[in-house]
Amino acid sequence: MKTKFLNTLKIYFAFVLFLIVISLLAYKLLPFRPQFPYYDAILANLSSVQLIWHWANFDGVHYITIADKGYIGTGLIQAYFPLYPLLVGWINKIIGNPLYSGLLFSNISFLLALYFFQKLLKVEKIKDKKWPILFLLLFPTSFYFIGLYSESLFLLLTILSFLSMRQKKWFQASVFASLASATRLVGIFIAPALILEYNQSLTKLRKKNKLVKLKQLLLFIISIGGFLLYCWYLNKNFGDPFFFARVQSKFGASRQTDKIILFHQVTWRYIKMLVTVKNNNLLYYAVAQEFFLSLGVLAVFIWGWFKKIKRSYLVYAFFSFILPTLTGNLSSMPRYVAVIFPLYLILSKIKNKKVKICLLIVSTILLIINTALFLRGSWIA
Numbered sequence: 001m002k003t004k005f006l007n008t009l010k011i012y013f014a015f016v017l018f019l020i021v022i023s024l025l026a027y028k029l030l031p032f033r034p035q036f037p038y039y040d041a042i043l044a045n046l047s048s049v050q051l052i053w054h055w056a057n058f059d060g061v062h063y064i065t066i067a068d069k070g071y072i073g074t075g076l077i078q079a080y081f082p083l084y085p086l087l088v089g090w091i092n093k094i095i096g097n098p099l100y101s102g103l104l105f106s107n108i109s110f111l112l113a114l115y116f117f118q119k120l121l122k123v124e125k126i127k128d129k130k131w132p133i134l135f136l137l138l139f140p141t142s143f144y145f146i147g148l149y150s151e152s153l154f155l156l157l158t159i160l161s162f163l164s165m166r167q168k169k170w171f172q173a174s175v176f177a178s179l180a181s182a183t184r185l186v187g188i189f190i191a192p193a194l195i196l197e198y199n200q201s202l203t204k205l206r207k208k209n210k211l212v213k214l215k216q217l218l219l220f221i222i223s224i225g226g227f228l229l230y231c232w233y234l235n236k237n238f239g240d241p242f243f244f245a246r247v248q249s250k251f252g253a254s255r256q257t258d259k260i261i262l263f264h265q266v267t268w269r270y271i272k273m274l275v276t277v278k279n280n281n282l283l284y285y286a287v288a289q290e291f292f293l294s295l296g297v298l299a300v301f302i303w304g305w306f307k308k309i310k311r312s313y314l315v316y317a318f319f320s321f322i323l324p325t326l327t328g329n330l331s332s333m334p335r336y337v338a339v340i341f342p343l344y345l346i347l348s349k350i351k352n353k354k355v356k357i358c359l360l361i362v363s364t365i366l367l368i369i370n371t372a373l374f375l376r377g378s379w380i381a
Contacts, residue, residue, distance in 0.1 A: 008115040015137050016107070016146060019371055022308050026372035027051060031134040034377035036061065046099035052376045056099055060148035063088065064098045072237065076247045082230055083182040084150035102148035105142075110145040112153035116159045117341065123166045124345065131348035131356060136341070140293065140366035141334045141381050143374065154183045155339045158316075162341075165197040165312065170215075172196075182226025184339070185244070186320040191223035193312040200312075248327065261328030267295075270330060282378055289366070290330040290381070297321060297337045304346035313342035335381035 029305050032050070036058045042059060043053040062077045066085035071078055084105075092101040117136070121129045136142065144151045157180035164173035173194055180187030195216055202212060221228075231241035239247060249256060270291040277284045299313060317340050324336050337343065350356050374380045 004118065005115060006360065008111065008118065011133065011137070012111045012114055015142075019143055019146065022368055022371045023051060023054070023375050026375050027135055030372060032376050035379050036377070037375075043099065046097055052103070053099055053356050055146065056148035056379075057374060057377060058379070060102070063102060063148055063150070066097045066190075067092055076250055078234060078238065079245075079247045081150070081183055081185065081244070082233070083179060083226065084153050087153070088148075099148065099191055106148060106152045107146050109156045111220040111373055113145075113152060113156040113159055116156065116163055120159055120163045120166070121345075122161065126345070126348060128348070132344040134360055135344040135347045135363070138360055138364045139338050139344075140289070140363055140370050142337045142367060143333055143371040144338060149334070150183050151339050154180055154187065155341060157183060158187070158190060158339065159341060162193070162313070162316075165194055168201060170194070170198055171222070174219045178225035178227075179222035180226070181224050182230055185227070186323055186336075188224045188227050189316050189319040191220050192319070193316040194223055195220055196315060197312045203371075256328045260326045263322065263325050266325050266328055266330060267291075269328070282373070286379060286381075289370075290333050293337070294321075294325070294330050294333045297333075297343060298341075300343060300346050304342070304349070307346065307349055309342065309346055309349070313345065316340075317342040332381045363380075 027050070032054075035056070038061045039053075039057065039279055042064060043056055044050075046064070047053040059080070062080055064079055064086045066080060067089035071082075088098060088102045088105050091105055092098045095101045095104070111250070114136075118129060118133070121132060126132060145155065146152070157176050159181060161173045161176035164170075164176060174191075177187065177190035177194055198216060198219060230244070234243040235241040249258070249364070272289065273287050274284075274291065277287055278295070298321060301314065301321065302319075305314055320340050321337060323335060324330075345361065350359075370380045
C-alpha cells in the first residue's frame with residue numbers, strides 16, 4: 001500500500017510540475033487581462049504572488065467569499081454548493097488565509113482522488129491502468145483539479161462512492177454520494193447508479209423482500225441527503241429551496257432555468273454561433289471548444305453503451321452530462337465533464353493504440369492552451 005501511494009505521489013507531482021511550467025511560460029509570454037471581477041479586491045490581497053493567486057481566477061473568488069463570509073448578505077453565490085467552501089473555511093481557521101487553505105485542500109483532494117481512482121481501476125480489472133490515468137490527467141481542463149475549485153473534492157467523493165458500491169458497502173457508498181450531492185448538483189445522479197448497482201447484487205428471492213425495498217429507499221434518501229440539506233438551508237434563509245437554480249440566470253452565462261432547452265436546440269444555437277462569431281478571437285475558441293468537446297464526450301458515452309460499460313457508470317455519466325445542457329447553454333461544459341470519471345474508463349477501452357495516442361496529443365495541446373489562457377484571466381470554462 002505504501003508503494004502504491006508513493007507511485008501516486010510521483011504521478012501527482014509530475015502533473016503539478018507540468019502545469020507549473022505552463023504557468024511560468026504563460027506569465028512570461030501573455031498579458032494578464034482579467035475577465036472577472038474582484039480579483040484585485042480579494043485575490044491580490046491574499047497573496048502578493050500572482051503565480052499563486054491566479055489558480056483561484058473566476059469562480060475561485062466566489063468560493064473564497066463563501067468560505068470567509070458564508071452565503072448571507074451576498075448575492076448570486078448561492079449557485080455554488082456548500083461542502084467545498086465549508087471545508088475550506090474550516091481549514092482556514094487553522095491556516096488563516098482562505099486562498100492557501102483552498103489550494104491546499106484541492107491538491108490533497110486530487111492526490112487522494114488519484115490514489116482511489118487507481119484502486120477502482122484494480123477492482124474493475126483494467127489491465128493497462130496508465131490509459132485512464134493519462135486521459136484524466138491530460139484532459140483539456142484538468143488544471144481545475146489543483147485550482148481553488150470544487151472539482152477535486154467532487155471527483156474524490158464520486159470515486160469513493162463507486163468504489164464502495166463495487167465493494168458492496170452500500171451505506172458507505174450512500175454517505176459518499178450524499179457528500180458529493182452537497183458539493184455539486186450532479187452529485188444527485190450517483191443515487192440512481194447506486195440503486196441500480198444494489199439491485200443487480202440481489203437475487204430474485206431477495207428482491208421480493210419488503211425490507212430490501214425499504215433499504216433501497218433509505219439508500220436513495222441518504223445518497224441525496226447533502227442536496228436536501230442545502231435545499232432546506234436555502235428555503236430557511238432565502239425562502240426558496242431551489243434558489244441555487246434561480247440565481248444561475250443572473251451570472252451572465254445566458255443560462256435559462258425557467259424552462260428546459262433540449263439538446264438538439266442547444267446544438268442548433270451553437271451551430272449558428274459558430275457561423276456568426278468572428279473566428280479570430282477567444283470567444284470563438286471558447287464556443288468551438290464547448291461545442292465540439294461536448295459532442296465528443298456524448299459520442300464516447302453512446303459508444304460506451306454499445307461496449308457494454310457498466311450501466312451504473314453510464315447512468316451517472318449521461319445524466320451528469322445532460323443536466324447542464326438543459327439550461328440552453330454549453331458554457332463550462334469542458335469543465336463539467338472533466339469530473340465525470342467513467343469517461344476515462346470508456347476511452348481506455350479503445351483498442352487502437354494509435355487512436356488513443358492521437359486523442360492524448362490533441363487533449364494535451366488543448367490543456368496547455370487552456371491552462372495558459374485561464375491563468376492569464378481569459379474565460380475557458
